[in-house]
Amino acid sequence: MAETQHASTRKIPKKLYEQELLRLQAELVEVQEWVKATGQRIVVVFEGRDAAGKGGAIKRIGEYLNPRVARTVALPMPTERQRTQWYFQRYIEQLPAAGEIVLFDRSWYNRAGVEHVMGYCTPNEYQLFLRQCPAFEKMLVEDGILLRKYWFSVSDEEQEKRFQSRIHDPMRSWKFSPNDLLTRDRWVDFSRSKDTMFVHTDLPETPWYVVEAELKRNARLDMIAHLLSTLPYVEQPRPVIELLPRPPAQDYQRPPRELFRQVPDHSAAVMAAAEDDKG
Numbered sequence: 001m002a003e004t005q006h007a008s009t010r011k012i013p014k015k016l017y018e019q020e021l022l023r024l025q026a027e028l029v030e031v032q033e034w035v036k037a038t039g040q041r042i043v044v045v046f047e048g049r050d051a052a053g054k055g056g057a058i059k060r061i062g063e064y065l066n067p068r069v070a071r072t073v074a075l076p077m078p079t080e081r082q083r084t085q086w087y088f089q090r091y092i093e094q095l096p097a098a099g100e101i102v103l104f105d106r107s108w109y110n111r112a113g114v115e116h117v118m119g120y121c122t123p124n125e126y127q128l129f130l131r132q133c134p135a136f137e138k139m140l141v142e143d144g145i146l147l148r149k150y151w152f153s154v155s156d157e158e159q160e161k162r163f164q165s166r167i168h169d170p171m172r173s174w175k176f177s178p179n180d181l182l183t184r185d186r187w188v189d190f191s192r193s194k195d196t197m198f199v200h201t202d203l204p205e206t207p208w209y210v211v212e213a214e215l216k217r218n219a220r221l222d223m224i225a226h227l228l229s230t231l232p233y234v235e236q237p238r239p240v241i242e243l244l245p246r247p248p249a250q251d252y253q254r255p256p257r258e259l260f261r262q263v264p265d266h267s268a269a270v271m272a273a274a275e276d277d278k279g
Contacts, residue, residue, distance in 0.1 A: 017217040024224045025064050032065050034233035039098035041145045045107045048152030050180050051162040053213045057220050058103050074105035088136050112197040117189045130200045137206040152213040156187050
């Protein structure tokens with residue numbers, strides 16, 4: 001049973017995808033310079049099904065950005081001390097200061113999803129979250145934070161295919177956690193939870209935007225282009241940088257290389273082995 005009825009669309013060709021992605025990434029750099037120059041604060045929330053492509057989108061957004069300006073927040077399980085705090089408290093600590101962008105790879109909405117469905121919070125804690133979350137986000141917006149919330153939607157068939165791909169790929173199998181096995185069998189429960197979450201938190205001042213993520217390339221372009229369209233950024237003047245000739249070394253003489261421990265020339269060994277294979 002699919003979560004949503006996906007629009008009929010073709011997968012964008014790789015070359016065209018890469019060209020458009022690079023163009024959008026250049027615009028994200030302009031956003032970064034605008035944020036730094038004007039002291040803006042941006043929060044982008046990424047939520048959705050496991051394996052829906054949130055991490056891939058975040059990776060492409062931050063690829064050319066300064067990590068001191070744009071950082072990703074992916075919090076681990078709360079500590080025993082954090083469990084006794086106000087639920088939103090540890091997320092507040094991660095909010096941006098002036099001139100910063102924060103990308104939440106999952107966020108305070110854990111309580112409305114995994115925690116609620118898997119029984120990691122009490123019914124009272126869940127209901128309290130649904131009441132408090134709109135007020136919490138309203139305070140963020142009223143304080144000037146630009147809040148954007150994206151839900152990555154994927155069908156159960158596509159999620160299953162991605163799970164299978166992860167399991168059999170030694171470079172990505174770490175992405176499949178024991179909890180994924182538990183949540184995998186509760187697709188309908190998560191769908192109901194998501195619907196309830198939208199009823200309470202998809203509000204005019206803090207809306208949700210759904211990203212149809214059946215096709216990863218298309219989803220990344222769709223999401224980034226939409227994010228850019230919602231930000232009132234303007235191109236900032238860049239200082240002209242001129243590289244003057246280096247000053248002379250004068251009395252400095254570099255010590256012989258033999259005095260230092262050198263990293264072995266692994267590249268040469270790889271090329272030699274490749275040539276031997278051809279021979």
